[in-house]
């Protein structure tokens with residue numbers, strides 16, 4: 452049978468009959484507390500059971516001493532038991548408080564260590580990205596025209612039929628409207644549409660500005676096209692317009708040739724093919740020798756040696772009538788390029804949708 456623990460016996464049962472014996476008893480208890488205390492780890496579970504063992508309200512050692520030793524102590528020993536018990540209590544409390552602080556400090560330290568920012572570590576690098584291939588092409592086109600005295604203007608994507616068609620010499624029911632079916636703003640069929648080309652800015656510019664005019668107009672345009680590998684409902688254009696008192700067809704041709712050599716390289720040759728646009732007279736399609744085969748014929752130019760670049764021409768005098776320019780004194784030329792087409796041609800891209808899907812694997816190829 453295990454010995455009854457001393458704290459469950461009375462002072463008399465323990466055989467302590469003098470104050471000295473009581474003091475020794477407490478001194479022994481105190482040192483066994485100290486030994487146990489010293490071997491305590493910071494483990495929260497064992498720390499909790501240690502606390503319960505010594506200070507538990509019902510069966511903790513301190514409570515049991517009060518119950519078993521103090522209450523039933525003989526009269527002459529009661530003062531010394533009470534005194535020693537109080538002293539022991541203070542000792543225990545002080546020791547526990549110190550240990551509690553230690554544990555807290557240790558926990559704080561681990562938390563700080565965990566949260567500490569190590570400034571010497573390399574940072575997370577964010578990819579800045581690159582300019583989109585359409586943007587790069589625009590910048591290239593703008594660079595070329597800015598270098599010969601053109602300036603950039605921009606205009607609204609929501610237009611009126613007047614600027615988009617009428618003032619460009621495309622009256623209602625004109626067949627040139629057929630391939631320019633577009634999106635009308637709901638409820639305003641007559642009043643507003645998404646522009647089908649950047650040409651309306653020719654009119655808006657000449658209305659505001661007296662000649663000389665030398666502008667290029669980058670921007671988005673819209674058409675009700677069925678999407679396929681070369682068509683979408685939206686694409687990018689850059690319009691050009693030069694008007695002055697002495698602009699000839701030679702200036703037009705020279706400018707176009709300069710542009711083609713800048714854009715495709717010094718070996719590229721230019722060809723003008725007769726064409727038709729209501730706002731130019733005469734009108735031309737500008738072709739260049741194929742940049743892939745140099746003109747000898749290949750798959751890209753469908754073995755013709757030529758690539759169609761853009762439409763252009765001398766400004767139709769009828770257009771001057773709409774902006775109150777003097778058609779007798781003024782002349783000029785205009786052109787309109789499909790930027791997506793030019794980019795696809797120059798970089799050998801065969802699918803237009805790739806330009807708008809923003810797949811980084813595609814975009815990264817044009818750093």
Ligand code: DAH
Nearest residue numbers: 648650762763764785786787
């Ligand atoms: N606006 C025409 C289109 O979108 C392109 C064009 C052709 C513009 C000839 C011009 C030009 O300024 O002279 O199809």
